[in-house]
Amino acid sequence: MKKRFCFYILVLLFTQTVMGQDQLIQYVNPLIGTRKMGHTFPGATVPFGAVQLSPDTDTLPYDVNGKYNADVYKYCAGYQYDDPTIVGFSHTHFSGTGHSDLGDFLIMPTTGPLQLNPGTAANPETGYRSRFRHATETAEPNYYKVKLEDHDILAELTTTTRVGVHQYTFPQSEDAHIILDLMHGIYNYADKNVWTFVRVENDTLITGFKQTNGWARTRTVYFAMVFSKPFRSYGFANFKTYPYKGFYKRFDQTKNFPEMAGEQIRAHFDFGTEAGEKIGIRFALSPVSTRNALENLLAETSGQDFERIKKKGQDQWNEELxxxxxxxxxxxxxxxxxxxxxxxxxxxxxxxxxxxxxxxxxxxxxxxxxxxxxxxxxxxxxxxxxxxxxxxxxxxxxxxxxxxxxxxxxxxxxxxxxxxxxxxxxxxxxxxxxxxxxxxxxxxxxxxxxxxxxxxxxxxxxxxxxxxxxxxxxxxxxxxxxxxxxxxxxxxxxxxxxxxxxxxxxxxxxxxxxxxxxxxxxxxxxxxxxxxxxxxxxxxxxxxxxxxxxxxxxxxxxxxxxxxxxxxxxxxxxxxxxxxxxxxxxxxxxxxxxxxxxxxxxxxxxxxxxxxxxxxxxxxxxxxxxxxxxxxxxxxxxxxxxxxxxxxxxxxxxxxxxxxxxxxxxxxxxxxxxxxxxxxxxxxxxxxxxxxxxxxxxxxxxxxxxxxxxxxxxxxxxxxxxxxxxxxxxxxxxxxxxxxxxxxxxxxxxxxxxxxxxxxxx
Missing domain, CATH: 3.30.2080.10 (GH92 mannosidase domain)
Incomplete structure (x- = not known):
C-alpha cells in the first residue's frame, strides 16, 4: 500500500512538473519594451491575431492648444509605461514599429457626469481618461487588467483572432457610461479620419465602420459591437460641423438617434450599475462588412464566457511557445x-x-x-x-x-x-x-x-x-x-x-x-x-x-x-x-x-x-x-x-x-x-x-x-x-x-x- 501511495505521489509530481513546463506563458512579460523606444504594446491578443486590444496612454500628434507634439514618435504602439493616465482601449496596434497607424475604435468606461473629450494627462478629470497605477496592472499573453482610478472601474481585456472581449467591473452608479471614440487613432497626421458611421441596431448591438487616410492612405475597418446588458440611453457628439445643416433640423441626432455619421464622432452608451456589476463588450472587426464582423463575433465567441475565451487564447500561446x-x-x-x-x-x-x-x-x-x-x-x-x-x-x-x-x-x-x-x-x-x-x-x-x-x-x-x-x-x-x-x-x-x-x-x-x-x-x-x-x-x-x-x-x-x-x-x-x-x-x-x-x-x-x-x-x-x-x-x-x-x-x-x-x-x-x-x-x-x-x-x-x-x-x-x-x-x-x-x-x-x-x- 505504501509503495502504491509513493507511486501515485511520484506520478502527481511528474504531472505537475510537465504541466508547469507547458505553461510557458508564465515566462512572457508583455510590458517588456513599453518604456522608451521598444514601441511594444501590453494588451491582449492571440498569436498573429487580427485584434490587438490594448490600452492607449496618449497618441495625438497635436496637444489641446493645437501645437504639434514632437514626442508623437513615442506613441507608435499607443502606450508608454511612464505615462500616468489611460485614454482608453483600442483594438488595433503595431508591435515595435518606427511609424504609427491603427488605434481603431477606442472604448472607455466611465462613471459620473458624461464627458466626451479625453482631457489631458495633467488634468484627467477634464475628460474621460483616467489615472492608473502599475501596482494594479496585469499583462499576460491574451489578458490585460488595470484599475481605472478616477472611475473606480476594473478593466479586463482578452481576445479571439477577430474579436476584442472587454469586461468592466463597475461601482454602484446611476451615471455609468461606455464611450466609443471613433476620432481616436494612433497617427502622425491631423484629420486622419475620412468618415465614420455608427448604427444602433438594438439596445445591445451596434455596427459601423471607420475610413481613414493615414500612413495607409485608404483603409476601412468594419465592426460589430455587442453589450452584455441593454443600455438605457445613448447619444453622440460630432466634433466637426458641416455647412449644410438641413438634415440636422429634422432630428435631434445627439440623443437616441440610431444612425451617426461624420468625420469626428464620439458616442456614449449609458447604464445604471450595482456595486461589483460586470458589463461585457464583444467587439469584432472585419475588413469587408459589418455583416462579416457580426459573423466573426458569433463564430468566435458564441456560448463562451470571458474566462473561457481568455483560457482558449492562452492555450494557443502555450502551443506556439x-x-x-x-x-x-x-x-x-x-x-x-x-x-x-x-x-x-x-x-x-x-x-x-x-x-x-x-x-x-x-x-x-x-x-x-x-x-x-x-x-x-x-x-x-x-x-x-x-x-x-x-x-x-x-x-x-x-x-x-x-x-x-x-x-x-x-x-x-x-x-x-x-x-x-x-x-x-x-x-x-x-x-x-x-x-x-x-x-x-x-x-x-x-x-x-x-x-x-x-x-x-x-x-x-x-x-x-x-x-x-x-x-x-x-x-x-x-x-x-x-x-x-x-x-x-x-x-x-x-x-x-x-x-x-x-x-x-x-x-x-x-x-x-x-x-x-x-x-x-x-x-x-x-x-x-x-x-x-x-x-x-x-x-x-x-x-x-x-x-x-x-x-x-x-x-x-x-x-x-x-x-x-x-x-x-x-x-x-x-x-x-x-x-x-x-x-x-x-x-x-x-x-x-x-x-x-x-x-x-x-x-x-x-x-x-x-x-x-x-x-x-x-x-x-x-x-x-x-x-x-x-x-x-x-x-x-x-x-x-x-x-x-x-x-x-x-x-x-x-x-x-x-x-x-x-x-x-x-x-x-x-x-x-x-x-x-x-x-x-x-x-x-x-x-x-x-x-x-x-x-x-x-x-x-x-x-x-x-x-x-x-x-x-x-x-x-x-x-x-x-x-x-x-x-x-x-x-x-x-x-x-x-x-x-x-x-x-x-x-x-x-x-x-x-x-x-x-x-x-x-
Missing amino acids: GRIKIEALNKEDQVNFYTAMYHAFLSPTVYMDQNREYKGLDQNVHKAEEFTNYTTFSLWDTYRALHPFFNLVQPKRNNDMIRSMLAHQQQSVHKMLPVWSHYANENWCMSGYHSVPVIADAIVKGTADFDANKALDACIQTANVRYYDGLDAYLQKGYVPDDVRPNSVSTTMEYAFDDWSLAQAAKKLGRMDVYDTFIKRSQNWKQVFDASIGYMRPRLSDGSFRKEFDVLSTHGQGFIEGNAWNFSLFVPQDPKGMIAAMGGEKRFLPHLDSLFSMHLPDKFFEETEDITRDGIIGNYVHGNEPSHHVAYLYNFTGQPWKTQERVRMILKKQYQPAVDGLGGNDDCGQMSAWYIFSTLGFYPFAPGAEDYQLGSPAIKKAVLTLENGKTFTIDVKNQSDKNVYVSKVLLNGQTFNGLSLKHSDILRGGVLQFIMAPRPAK
Missing part, C-alpha cells in the same frame, strides 16, 4: 527568450474574415480559398531573421504569408510584391524589394508549398519595375545615383542583396538564365564602394563620387538608418569579396573591431534626435536592422571567437527583462527573432542561403519541435556567463568543424552539442 523548449541559466533568461518568441508571433496579422473574405490592394473583395491571408509586412526589417525563423519553426504559416504576398502582387497595378504593406495598402516605406529574399529563403530551403516558379516570376517582375525608387537608374548604371534618389548608397546595396537572393532561388529551380542575370546584379555593391577611402560612398550620375562626404554622419549622406562606417559592412551576399575590397583581413579586422568600441560624436545623436541612442554599442547600432548580421562577420575572418564574444555581449546589453529592456524598436518581431536565433547559437546571415552562421548559444538546452515531426536539440555543456567561447561542436555525436550549419541538418533532426570554455579556441 512550445515549439521551442529551453533550459536556461536563470529565470531572467527564460523571460527574455519567451517574451521574444511572444513578440515574434504577434505579426504579420491575420487579415480575412471567418468566411475567408478580405479587401485586397485593388480595394475589391477577394477570397483566400486555400490559404490564410495576412497583412502587416514590415519587410525591410523582418526578411532578415523573423521570416527565416518562421521558415524554420512554422513553415506552413510562412508559406501562407508568402501566398498573401503573391496575392498582393496580383492585385497591384505595378505588379509588385509588398514593400511595407498593411490593411489593403502599400505604404512604400523604407527601401529595397525585400519580399524577394523571404520567398527565396523558402524556395532554397525546400519548404515552399506554393508554385515556386510562379513566385520567382513575381520576384523578377518586382525587380524590374523601372519607376520604383531609382530602379531605372540602377538597371542602367548598376547603382542608384545620389542626384536621383536620397539614400542612394544603401538602396543600391539592398537591391544588390535582393538580387542575390533571387539568383539563389533561380539556381535552385534550374533557371540558370535568370541566375546569371541576377548574380551579376548582386555585385552592384561594388559600384558604390570607393576604394580610395575604403567605404561605400554616394556616387553621382556622371560616375564621380560625391566630394562633400562624412563617414560618420547619418544625415543626407546616402544611407538610411546608418552611416558609411557601419553600412559599408552590409554585403551579406559576398562577405569575402567585401573583406578583400576593404584591404583584406589585416585591414578589415581593425575596422570591424572599432565599430564596437569607437565613440560617436554628439552630432550623430543630434541628427537622429536621440532615437537610436538606446541601441548603440560604439558605432554598432543594434536598433537599426542593417547591422544585425555584423557580429557574425568574424566567422569569415580568422577570428570566429570574436563573433562568439560580440554576440553574447549584445544579448546582455540590448535585451533585458525590463520595461525598457529592448535596445530599439522591436520592428514587428525582427529584434526578437535576432535574440531567439542568437540565443540558440546560430543565425541566418544571408536569407536565401541554406546556411546559418554559428555563434555562441546562451542557453543550457533547447528542443525545437519541427513541423515534419522531428526534433532538433541544442545541448550546451559548461554553460555560464563567463564561458562564452565555443571550444568544440558536435553534430549527432560527430565532431563538427565548420562555422555554418545547414537548414537540412536541422530538418533531419538530431543533436547539436556545444562545448563552452572561458577562453577562445584560437
Whole structure:
C-alpha cells in the first residue's frame, strides 16, 4: 500500500512538473519594451491575431492648444509605461514599429457626469481618461487588467483572432457610461479620419465602420459591437460641423438617434450599475462588412464566457511557445527568450474574415480559398531573421504569408510584391524589394508549398519595375545615383542583396538564365564602394563620387538608418569579396573591431534626435536592422571567437527583462527573432542561403519541435556567463568543424552539442 501511495505521489509530481513546463506563458512579460523606444504594446491578443486590444496612454500628434507634439514618435504602439493616465482601449496596434497607424475604435468606461473629450494627462478629470497605477496592472499573453482610478472601474481585456472581449467591473452608479471614440487613432497626421458611421441596431448591438487616410492612405475597418446588458440611453457628439445643416433640423441626432455619421464622432452608451456589476463588450472587426464582423463575433465567441475565451487564447500561446523548449541559466533568461518568441508571433496579422473574405490592394473583395491571408509586412526589417525563423519553426504559416504576398502582387497595378504593406495598402516605406529574399529563403530551403516558379516570376517582375525608387537608374548604371534618389548608397546595396537572393532561388529551380542575370546584379555593391577611402560612398550620375562626404554622419549622406562606417559592412551576399575590397583581413579586422568600441560624436545623436541612442554599442547600432548580421562577420575572418564574444555581449546589453529592456524598436518581431536565433547559437546571415552562421548559444538546452515531426536539440555543456567561447561542436555525436550549419541538418533532426570554455579556441 505504501509503495502504491509513493507511486501515485511520484506520478502527481511528474504531472505537475510537465504541466508547469507547458505553461510557458508564465515566462512572457508583455510590458517588456513599453518604456522608451521598444514601441511594444501590453494588451491582449492571440498569436498573429487580427485584434490587438490594448490600452492607449496618449497618441495625438497635436496637444489641446493645437501645437504639434514632437514626442508623437513615442506613441507608435499607443502606450508608454511612464505615462500616468489611460485614454482608453483600442483594438488595433503595431508591435515595435518606427511609424504609427491603427488605434481603431477606442472604448472607455466611465462613471459620473458624461464627458466626451479625453482631457489631458495633467488634468484627467477634464475628460474621460483616467489615472492608473502599475501596482494594479496585469499583462499576460491574451489578458490585460488595470484599475481605472478616477472611475473606480476594473478593466479586463482578452481576445479571439477577430474579436476584442472587454469586461468592466463597475461601482454602484446611476451615471455609468461606455464611450466609443471613433476620432481616436494612433497617427502622425491631423484629420486622419475620412468618415465614420455608427448604427444602433438594438439596445445591445451596434455596427459601423471607420475610413481613414493615414500612413495607409485608404483603409476601412468594419465592426460589430455587442453589450452584455441593454443600455438605457445613448447619444453622440460630432466634433466637426458641416455647412449644410438641413438634415440636422429634422432630428435631434445627439440623443437616441440610431444612425451617426461624420468625420469626428464620439458616442456614449449609458447604464445604471450595482456595486461589483460586470458589463461585457464583444467587439469584432472585419475588413469587408459589418455583416462579416457580426459573423466573426458569433463564430468566435458564441456560448463562451470571458474566462473561457481568455483560457482558449492562452492555450494557443502555450502551443506556439512550445515549439521551442529551453533550459536556461536563470529565470531572467527564460523571460527574455519567451517574451521574444511572444513578440515574434504577434505579426504579420491575420487579415480575412471567418468566411475567408478580405479587401485586397485593388480595394475589391477577394477570397483566400486555400490559404490564410495576412497583412502587416514590415519587410525591410523582418526578411532578415523573423521570416527565416518562421521558415524554420512554422513553415506552413510562412508559406501562407508568402501566398498573401503573391496575392498582393496580383492585385497591384505595378505588379509588385509588398514593400511595407498593411490593411489593403502599400505604404512604400523604407527601401529595397525585400519580399524577394523571404520567398527565396523558402524556395532554397525546400519548404515552399506554393508554385515556386510562379513566385520567382513575381520576384523578377518586382525587380524590374523601372519607376520604383531609382530602379531605372540602377538597371542602367548598376547603382542608384545620389542626384536621383536620397539614400542612394544603401538602396543600391539592398537591391544588390535582393538580387542575390533571387539568383539563389533561380539556381535552385534550374533557371540558370535568370541566375546569371541576377548574380551579376548582386555585385552592384561594388559600384558604390570607393576604394580610395575604403567605404561605400554616394556616387553621382556622371560616375564621380560625391566630394562633400562624412563617414560618420547619418544625415543626407546616402544611407538610411546608418552611416558609411557601419553600412559599408552590409554585403551579406559576398562577405569575402567585401573583406578583400576593404584591404583584406589585416585591414578589415581593425575596422570591424572599432565599430564596437569607437565613440560617436554628439552630432550623430543630434541628427537622429536621440532615437537610436538606446541601441548603440560604439558605432554598432543594434536598433537599426542593417547591422544585425555584423557580429557574425568574424566567422569569415580568422577570428570566429570574436563573433562568439560580440554576440553574447549584445544579448546582455540590448535585451533585458525590463520595461525598457529592448535596445530599439522591436520592428514587428525582427529584434526578437535576432535574440531567439542568437540565443540558440546560430543565425541566418544571408536569407536565401541554406546556411546559418554559428555563434555562441546562451542557453543550457533547447528542443525545437519541427513541423515534419522531428526534433532538433541544442545541448550546451559548461554553460555560464563567463564561458562564452565555443571550444568544440558536435553534430549527432560527430565532431563538427565548420562555422555554418545547414537548414537540412536541422530538418533531419538530431543533436547539436556545444562545448563552452572561458577562453577562445584560437
